[in-house]
Amino acid sequence: MRRSTAIFVAVTKNLLRSRAGLFFSLLFPLMLLLVFGAVFGGGSTTHNYVPYIIGAFIMTNGVIGLTSIATEFKRRGVLKRLGATPLTRFEWIMGNVLSQTLLAVMLTAVVIVVAWLAFGLTTIISVYTAIILFAGAVLFSGMGMLLAGLVKDPEAANGLGNAIAFPMMFLSGTFIPLAMMPSYLQTLARVLPLFYFQDGLQAAMVTGDSSTALTDFAVMGALALVFILLGSYVTSWREK
Amino acid sequence: MAETAISVQNLVKEYGELVAVDHVSFDVNRGEIFAFLGPNGAGKSTTIEILECLRPLTHGSVSVLGNDVTDAHAVSKIKERIGVLPQDFSALDRLSVRENLSLFARMYAKSNGVDKLIDLLALSEKSKARFGDLSGGLKQRVGVAAALVNDPDIVFLDEPTTGLDPDIRRTTWGIIKDLKQAGKTIFLTTHYMEEAQELAERIGFIVRGKITAMGTPAELMEKVGGRKMMIFKDGGDRVFGALKTISQDVSMQGSNVVLPFSHTAETQEALSVLGRLGLCPEMEIKSPTVEDVFLKLTGFSISAGGEAA
Numbered sequence: 001m002r003r004s005t006a007i008f009v010a011v012t013k014n015l016l017r018s019r020a021g022l023f024f025s026l027l028f029p030l031m032l033l034l035v036f037g038a039v040f041g042g043g044s045t046t047h048n049y050v051p052y053i054i055g056a057f058i059m060t061n062g063v064i065g066l067t068s069i070a071t072e073f074k075r076r077g078v079l080k081r082l083g084a085t086p087l088t089r090f091e092w093i094m095g096n097v098l099s100q101t102l103l104a105v106m107l108t109a110v111v112i113v114v115a116w117l118a119f120g121l122t123t124i125i126s127v128y129t130a131i132i133l134f135a136g137a138v139l140f141s142g143m144g145m146l147l148a149g150l151v152k153d154p155e156a157a158n159g160l161g162n163a164i165a166f167p168m169m170f171l172s173g174t175f176i177p178l179a180m181m182p183s184y185l186q187t188l189a190r191v192l193p194l195f196y197f198q199d200g201l202q203a204a205m206v207t208g209d210s211s212t213a214l215t216d217f218a219v220m221g222a223l224a225l226v227f228i229l230l231g232s233y234v235t236s237w238r239e240k
Numbered sequence: 241m242a243e244t245a246i247s248v249q250n251l252v253k254e255y256g257e258l259v260a261v262d263h264v265s266f267d268v269n270r271g272e273i274f275a276f277l278g279p280n281g282a283g284k285s286t287t288i289e290i291l292e293c294l295r296p297l298t299h300g301s302v303s304v305l306g307n308d309v310t311d312a313h314a315v316s317k318i319k320e321r322i323g324v325l326p327q328d329f330s331a332l333d334r335l336s337v338r339e340n341l342s343l344f345a346r347m348y349a350k351s352n353g354v355d356k357l358i359d360l361l362a363l364s365e366k367s368k369a370r371f372g373d374l375s376g377g378l379k380q381r382v383g384v385a386a387a388l389v390n391d392p393d394i395v396f397l398d399e400p401t402t403g404l405d406p407d408i409r410r411t412t413w414g415i416i417k418d419l420k421q422a423g424k425t426i427f428l429t430t431h432y433m434e435e436a437q438e439l440a441e442r443i444g445f446i447v448r449g450k451i452t453a454m455g456t457p458a459e460l461m462e463k464v465g466g467r468k469m470m471i472f473k474d475g476g477d478r479v480f481g482a483l484k485t486i487s488q489d490v491s492m493q494g495s496n497v498v499l500p501f502s503h504t505a506e507t508q509e510a511l512s513v514l515g516r517l518g519l520c521p522e523m524e525i526k527s528p529t530v531e532d533v534f535l536k537l538t539g540f541s542i543s544a545g546g547e548a549a
Contacts, residue, residue: 006346010332010339017334076330081386084292084324084396085347086316237294 003087007095012102015069025065025103026110029057033111034118042119050115050123051201055136056174057111058104059194062140063147063168064161066100070148071157074238083237090232093145097228100141101134108133128204128213135220136197142227143193149234168194196220242269245394245425246291251300253286253449260286262449263300268442270393273416273426275440277433277534279542283449284429285327288398291427292324305393320349323392327399329383333372337363337382340371341389348390357385361415377408384415394425401435413438431542433531445534453537460533467500467528470507472514472521479521482513497521 015021036049073079082092115121123129144161151157169175171185172194178186189195200216203209246268253261261283268274276284289295291304293315305321307314331340338354345351358367361381366374371382380400387395397416401409416439419426430436436443437457444454453460472479475497483490483499486509490499501507507525514520534542 003347006343010335010343013339014332014334077326077328078330078332080294081324081326081329081331081383082347083294084319084322084326085344085390086319086349087347088316238289 004091004094004098007082007087007092008098008102011069011096012099015099015103021065021069025057025061026107029053029107029111030114032057033115037115037119042121044122046115046119046121047123047202047206050111050121051205052174052198054108054111054133055194055198055201056169057107058133058136059140059168059197060161060165061103061107062100062137062142062144063165064144064158066096066141066144067147067151067157067161068154070096070145071151071154074148074236075153077238080238088232089235089237090228093142093228093231093235096145097138097141100144101137104133104137123205124208126204126208128208128210128217129201131217132197132200132204132213132220135217135224136200139193139197139220139224139227142224142231146227146231146234149231149236168192171195172198174198193220193223196223242272244268245270245272245305246274246427247301247303248287248291249301251287251290251302252298253283253290253295254298260449261290261297264446264449264451265300266444266451266454268425268427270425271420271423272442273420273428273440275436275443276427276429276446277431277436277443277530278429278446279431280547282446284431284446285398287446288396288427288429292322292396293318320390321393323387323390323395325380325383325387325395325397325400327402329380329386331371331379331382331386334370336368336370337374338367340382341385344386344389350391351389352391354389357388360388361385377404380404380408380412384412388419392424394427395419397426397428399429399431401430401432409435433529433534433542437530443530445537447538453533457530460530461528467502469526469528470499470501470510471524471526472497472499473523475521478517479514479519482517482519483510486510486513 015025033050033053036053037046040049112121112123147160147164148157151160171189172192173189174194178189181189196216196219200213200220203212203216244267248267249265251261251264252259264283264287276287278284286295290297290302290309293309297310302309304318307318309315309318332343335343338358341354341357345354358364361384363378363381363385366378371379374382384400387397400416401412404412413435416426416428428439440457442454442456443460445452474495476495479497480490480492483497487499490497499510
């Protein structure tokens with residue numbers, strides 16, 4: 001725990017001191033929120049896009065952003081040096097997952113506050129919202145660390161992250177409502193992790209459906225555990 | 241009898257068809273500076289990374305401080321007690337020197353004080369500077385500090401002065417000698433002949449994954465006869481011809497004439513032969529170096545960039 005906490009503090013400071021990192025992690029979703037708000041309007045229509053923006057960006061921060069960061073650490077030999085200490089792969093992954101979870105909380109807070117101030121967002125802030133956000137952040141950062149363990153360099157990580165993230169966004173209803181998709185795509189959406197995250201966010205933030213939120217939480221928790229354990233297995237301290 | 245810190249027996253590391261380390265065996269005693277000397281691609285870094293528990297071995301047995309590196313339970317014990325300076329040390333760019341060292345310190349159950357290390361490595365003025373803004377020499381110094389942060393019993397230094405300017409190289413040598421004085425065992429890889437000669441108590445030559453010679457610098461020099469050399473600068477054919485009458489070992493190296501000798505009387509004889517012919521070339525006497533031994537035993541030298549030449 002001590003070592004995971006040290007990694008969490010270090011990688012979070014390193015990320016927050018990067019202007020580009022902050023822009024893509026926090027300000028870019030905010031810009032998209034303003035565009036969506038201007039196009040679709042405020043009030044109750046915010047329910048149709050705010051949870052999706054939060055879900056999509058927490059997912060891309062993990063699957064694209066964290067994968068690139070972790071492979072860059074590997075390329076530069078930082079990971080190899082840390083691997084020569086008693087730090088375990090699991091502790092390394094958990095430190096990064098915690099960092100992304102904090103980033104997810106910051107992202108959500110910024111988006112909700114701006115959506116509330118600018119577009120009159122009404123949302124339910126409850127324990128269910130908190131656990132779904134937590135599960136989503138852990139799930140997608142765990143997925144990011146698994147991908148980082150599988151690929152050799154940041155370029156490959158970026159390509160793989162994009163190849164997974166964008167189809168997942170389209171197929172999970174981020175841009176096009178699932179109801180408008182053919183039934184086989186609606187079935188396919190149910191095997192994608194982002195579906196459960198966005199479904200859970202809708203249930204927790206908009207409809208207040210605690211039973212759906214808990215089911216989605218359980219699915220995401222199980223997937224997160226699988227990704228983190230697989231990531232601990234495949235992570236290499238150095239470039240192969 | 242000296243206590244063994246590192247024991248390597250018949251170590252083999254294969255990557256598919258490529259044998260990177262080929263039945264290598266050696267021991268390193270506690271408190272000793274042992275150097276692996278060889279060109280790039282010889283298997284130095286692969287060996288050191290196996291010792292650091294960063295790479296699995298293919299065959300053989302390796303123990304560090306009495307712990308088997310293939311035993312998963314022993315690995316954390318080994319890592320608690322070793323310090324590592326990898327080639328091209330890198331840390332988190334946007335953290336300060338102090339923050340990076342604190343990060344490394346928190347990886348261990350026990351650690352040297354970060355402040356003490358900052359003082360020891362003369363990093364006080366740069367302790368708040370971001371790692372990414374430091375020069376290559378300062379980064380390397382932070383790397384040495386990070387390698388000492390857990391007060392290790394063994395320090396692994398993989399090409400510690402590659403790419404550093406001569407002044408910083410000599411400073412780093414001083415730090416390594418201080419570590420030896422503090423009782424640390426040091427395992428060093430290098431492609432710099434003078435570095436191995438300056439620092440190491442024992443040297444292993446590694447070429448294409450195999451150890452071709454090993455011993456103290458004096459023992460290695462014995463392997464090439466341990467003879468000093470008279471070097472006649474721009475001696476030319478006349479000097480060469482004259483000296484050939486008293487020794488079959490005389491040779492031309494470029495425009496210089498080189499005469500190996502074992503006793504002072506041989507030098508007097510050579511000078512009197514040349515004197516009789518009215519020849520008085522500029523002359524210097526050179527002791528054999530690790531480089532001479534390496535050249536003699538392997539048939540090639542190592543360029544400044546680490547390539548076989």
